Amino acid sequence: MNKTVNQKAWFFVIPVFVLVAFNAIIPLMTVVNYAFQETFGNNVFMWEGTRWFKQIMLSERFHASLGRQFLFTFIILFIQIPLGIAIALTMPKEGIGVPVCLVLMSMPLLIPWNVVGAMWNIFALPDIGFLGHSLNALGFDYNFTQQIGDAWFTTILMDVWHWTSLVVLLSYAGLRSIQPAYYQAAEIDGASRWAIFTKIELPKMKKVLTIAILLRFMDSFMIYTEPFVLTGGGPGNATAFLSIDLVKMALGQFDLGPAAAMSLIYFFIVLLVCWVFYTLMMRNEEKS
Amino acid sequence: MSLELKNVEKKIGLDTHIYPTNLKLEKNTINILLGSTLAGKTTLMQIMAGLDNPTSGEIWFNNENVTGTKVQKRNVSMVYQQFINYPNFTVYDNIASPLKITGVSSDETKQRVGKVAELLKLSGMLNKKPNELSGGQQQRTALARALVKDSDLILLDEPLANLDFKLREELREELPKLFENRDCIVVYATTEPSEALLLGGNTATLQEGKIIQYGKTLDTYNKPNSLVSAQVFSDPPMNIAKIKKSGDQCSFLQNDIQWRTKLNIKDGEYKVGIRPHNITTYKEGNNTLEIKGKVLISEISGSESLIHFTNGNLNWVSLSNGVFQKNVGDEMNLYMNTDEFVYFDQNERLVSNG
Numbered sequence: 001m002n003k004t005v006n007q008k009a010w011f012f013v014i015p016v017f018v019l020v021a022f023n024a025i026i027p028l029m030t031v032v033n034y035a036f037q038e039t040f041g042n043n044v045f046m047w048e049g050t051r052w053f054k055q056i057m058l059s060e061r062f063h064a065s066l067g068r069q070f071l072f073t074f075i076i077l078f079i080q081i082p083l084g085i086a087i088a089l090t091m092p093k094e095g096i097g098v099p100v101c102l103v104l105m106s107m108p109l110l111i112p113w114n115v116v117g118a119m120w121n122i123f124a125l126p127d128i129g130f131l132g133h134s135l136n137a138l139g140f141d142y143n144f145t146q147q148i149g150d151a152w153f154t155t156i157l158m159d160v161w162h163w164t165s166l167v168v169l170l171s172y173a174g175l176r177s178i179q180p181a182y183y184q185a186a187e188i189d190g191a192s193r194w195a196i197f198t199k200i201e202l203p204k205m206k207k208v209l210t211i212a213i214l215l216r217f218m219d220s221f222m223i224y225t226e227p228f229v230l231t232g233g234g235p236g237n238a239t240a241f242l243s244i245d246l247v248k249m250a251l252g253q254f255d256l257g258p259a260a261a262m263s264l265i266y267f268f269i270v271l272l273v274c275w276v277f278y279t280l281m282m283r284n285e286e287k288s
Numbered sequence: 289m290s291l292e293l294k295n296v297e298k299k300i301g302l303d304t305h306i307y308p309t310n311l312k313l314e315k316n317t318i319n320i321l322l323g324s325t326l327a328g329k330t331t332l333m334q335i336m337a338g339l340d341n342p343t344s345g346e347i348w349f350n351n352e353n354v355t356g357t358k359v360q361k362r363n364v365s366m367v368y369q370q371f372i373n374y375p376n377f378t379v380y381d382n383i384a385s386p387l388k389i390t391g392v393s394s395d396e397t398k399q400r401v402g403k404v405a406e407l408l409k410l411s412g413m414l415n416k417k418p419n420e421l422s423g424g425q426q427q428r429t430a431l432a433r434a435l436v437k438d439s440d441l442i443l444l445d446e447p448l449a450n451l452d453f454k455l456r457e458e459l460r461e462e463l464p465k466l467f468e469n470r471d472c473i474v475v476y477a478t479t480e481p482s483e484a485l486l487l488g489g490n491t492a493t494l495q496e497g498k499i500i501q502y503g504k505t506l507d508t509y510n511k512p513n514s515l516v517s518a519q520v521f522s523d524p525p526m527n528i529a530k531i532k533k534s535g536d537q538c539s540f541l542q543n544d545i546q547w548r549t550k551l552n553i554k555d556g557e558y559k560v561g562i563r564p565h566n567i568t569t570y571k572e573g574n575n576t577l578e579i580k581g582k583v584l585i586s587e588i589s590g591s592e593s594l595i596h597f598t599n600g601n602l603n604w605v606s607l608s609n610g611v612f613q614k615n616v617g618d619e620m621n622l623y624m625n626t627d628e629f630v631y632f633d634q635n636e637r638l639v640s641n642g
Contacts, residue, residue: 187359188386
């Protein structure tokens with residue numbers, strides 16, 4: 001069979017290509033450009049090779065913010081995933097309660113991130129905020145602007161408040177998709193509530209939970225706006241997570257080279273963790 | 289051993305799902321609940337199992353009132369239309385699961401699982417997970433789970449409905465064998481009359497939450513107590529016509545086709561039901577009474593041909609062996625077997641077979 005050659009088809013690809021170029025490739029390549037060179041004024045550049053990468057990889061400051069970042073992400077995943085599943089399990093399955101719960105659950109997700117930060121800042125202020133004032137009135141020495149533990153506590157609480165709903169909604173959707181016959185079959189077998197949870201509900205929720213963990217990992221690992229508004233990274237550098245530290249370096253100190261190198265390392269860490277996690281989950285999926 | 293429903297009724301809100309029902313199922317029988325979707329088969333089964341409680345009425349098992357007794361304490365097993373297995377258990381663990389909970393020793397479990405797996409042709413795949421199996425094998429696993437424990441009551445809710453044609457035929461033939469020599473009551477829900485005939489046993493025809501007729505499957509088929517029961521037990525649907533009888537002469541009201549009947553009933557108007565396979569496109573055996581028809585639809589199903597045709601305002605279906613195609617609008621002769629006509633009175637109750 002003769003294939004007709006028609007190069008006009010390329011015209012259909014051009015819009016997508018241009019779009020992707022402008023929103024992904026060009027910005028990314030600009031960063032790559034900065035990462036390998038020393039940038040001076042008047043668009044003068046000097047080749048530096050991998051110097052910035054080495055510098056970042058060996059810098060204690062980067063290790064510290066990376067450590068804080070992982071700690072934060074692990075803590076919020078550890079709280080939000082079980083809590084989200086638990087809430088989803090207790091939500092009503094039919095009747096007027098369903099839409100009420102769903103709307104209530106969605107509320108935090110609809111609030112802009114900087115508003116969440118501002119809300120929690122005011123809420124937690126030790127002198128006038130409801131949370132801060134109440135805690136102090138109860139005898140706790142609480143001040144998130146000055147004490148490291150309190151700053152972490154508030155940041156984590158804020159994130160749990162803001163994002164647990166996402167896990168709840170995904171888990172709820174997963175639970176609702178389990179056919180009633182599964183529960184009946186388990187009932188006939190005389191399975192306990194815990195057995196139903198571990199043998200039916202969890203395996204059936206595996207896919208949505210994978211998505212929930214991935215989304216929560218990525219979002220929390222890249223968290224910026226909320227802690228920036230709440231604590232500004234303080235006290236000191238106590239809540240300066242990777243992105244806050246990155247912005248300080250890039251725009252505060254104007255160290256474009258190291259900041260660009262750090263961006264790329266940051267990007268690859270997110271990519272790597274997601275890839276490893278997803279591959280592991282899906283490999284199990286194929287086996288089972 | 290027997291299972292008895294006494295005046296069992298199920299209402300949800302204002303809807304009646306099951307009208308007051310009395311039914312007695314005996315030991316070592318296969319009982320088929322035959323009816324269309326929403327006839328109440330599943331609700332009835334769930335009440336029998338104890339998964340659901342009746343709004344009123346009682347359930348008796350072995351002369352003991354078990355109404356309200358939880359399903360775990362009733363020793364029942366159930367197979368569903370969907371293939372229900374524990375997703376991350378192997379086939380072996382799935383089949384063994386009912387035994388584990390009741391604390392059967394591991395040696396005995398091994399032996400019993402092996403036996404039932406062999407019966408259901410699952411021996412080669414005991415180490416696989418359900419989603420590595422075909423639909424047919426998944427349903428076999430579910431069946432094995434139901435058979436492995438010595439249940440007093442095995443409920444099967446349209447177990448073949450989600451399988452493709454070939455697998456369905458295959459499993460359908462094995463089913464009666466599986467229930468042989470078992471000390472239990474089997475209840476089997478289906479929408480398909482042919483499945484009921486194949487399984488034998490007893491059949492209850494259901495419509496809109498009522499049991500219309502219950503008896504030996506063949507009796508229910510041959511002597512439907514009413515037009516409704518006959519319709520439930522006929523696929524494609526039975527053809528209906530009004531007739532007039534005077535002396536031993538019968539004739540359709542709509543046309544002047546006449547035949548003789550040996551039926552000893554009063555003269556007057558009746559309704560007659562004719563099963564599609566008692567109208568054929570060829571003269572054969574007792575299929576001799578001629579009727580002209582105009583083809584509406586002609587379709588082939590397996591090795592049989594279905595022809596929908598009209599004669600006056602009669603709108604009928606005929607089912608003949610063999611594969612042939614008719615064109616829409618063709619005029620043709622069809623032949624009816626008057627011996628197999630089923631006569632109903634004006635209230636649609638059975639009069640007697642012709």
